Amino acid sequence: MxxxxxxxxxxxxxxxxxxxxxxxxxxxxxxxxxxxxxxxxxxxxxxxxxxxxxxxxxxxxxxxxxxxxxxxxxxxxxxxxxxxxxxxxxxxxxxHGTSGRLRVISTPPLGNTVAPMALARFLKDRPDVSVAYDVRRLEHVIEAVQSGAADVGLAIALERHPSVNVEVLARTHMVALVPKGHEVAERQEVTVSDLTEHGFIGLEVESRMGQMLRDAFERDGMTYEPRVEVRYCATAAVLAGAGVGAAIVDPYSAAYQPSEGLVQLPFQPPCEIPAVMITRKGVPRSRLLHGFIAELKRAVGDVL
Structure with a gap:
């Protein structure tokens, strides 16, 4: 052969x-x-x-x-x-970070406010980039980032977590949204005592910010008894805009509440709210992610 x-x-x-x-x-x-x-x-x-x-x-x-x-x-x-x-x-x-797919997940306060602004700027000059975007509860955000289902997560009122990297983007404080004509609308700030006297829209104590709000009442020796209780700050802001009562919310939800019938006032005692970015441990950031993070930081600065 x-x-x-x-x-x-x-x-x-x-x-x-x-x-x-x-x-x-x-x-x-x-x-x-x-x-x-x-x-x-x-x-x-x-x-x-x-x-x-x-x-x-x-x-x-x-x-x-x-x-x-x-x-x-x-x-x-x-x-x-x-x-x-x-x-x-x-x-x-x-x-160069101008092509590829980015997966973003966020809790509602940033997911419905700052992140869309950052995303619009990020995509403007990147026609070949596609994005998977979702707004979920905090536990789902952490799980998605930890498993690799999302490249980056966004949340507020979280300082650290053992399963993921947590980086603070900005620190600010909860604010009061008060309907115009409300008894405390003309004051310089809204206190726990004011809310107790006139009734208010509160947050579920099972949530992180609800717990923070209850702690603020306890520090001032007041009982946390909201007249209306909701899960999300965005919902509280909508109800305040409808005239239901005063609401204590994060500043991002407050900034994007479109009602002109509201007054935003400082809330006492101060309740600090960190806005954070969540990434997976041990995974380097792509140029695409670096580009989105830059726009995200810019958007946070614009809101604050």
């Missing part, structure tokens, strides 16, 4: 040299296009011819003219060159 001859695999580099020679008239031009030396081009063509067992170029009037075989083979590999160009362009866009 005749022994089967095994030719070595043809490298993409040799095909790249072949493609440059098909587009250029001389090895010098091909070398300039590829950024290599003229002898490297000549050696590459000879190596490719040896591997194929086909003459690709013939010297004619001081030029290398492609043979009929070269023309036929060039048509076969032309799609490869297109794929390589697309691959290189894609790699550059990923490297």
């Amino acid at each position: 005749a022994e089967i001859e095994h030719k070595p695999d043809i490298s993409l580099r040799l095909l790249e040299i072949f493609g440059a020679m098909m587009r250029c008239e001389t090895t010098v031009e091909a070398a300039e296009q590829l950024g290599i030396s003229q002898p490297a081009v000549s050696n590459g063509i000879r190596q490719l011819e040896n591997q194929l067992g086909v003459t690709l170029f013939e010297r004619l009037h001081r030029r290398l003219e492609p043979t009929e075989e070269a023309l036929l083979l060039f048509e076969e590999v032309r799609p490869v060159f297109s794929m390589l160009r697309n691959f290189s362009a894609r790699a550059r866009s990923i490297r």
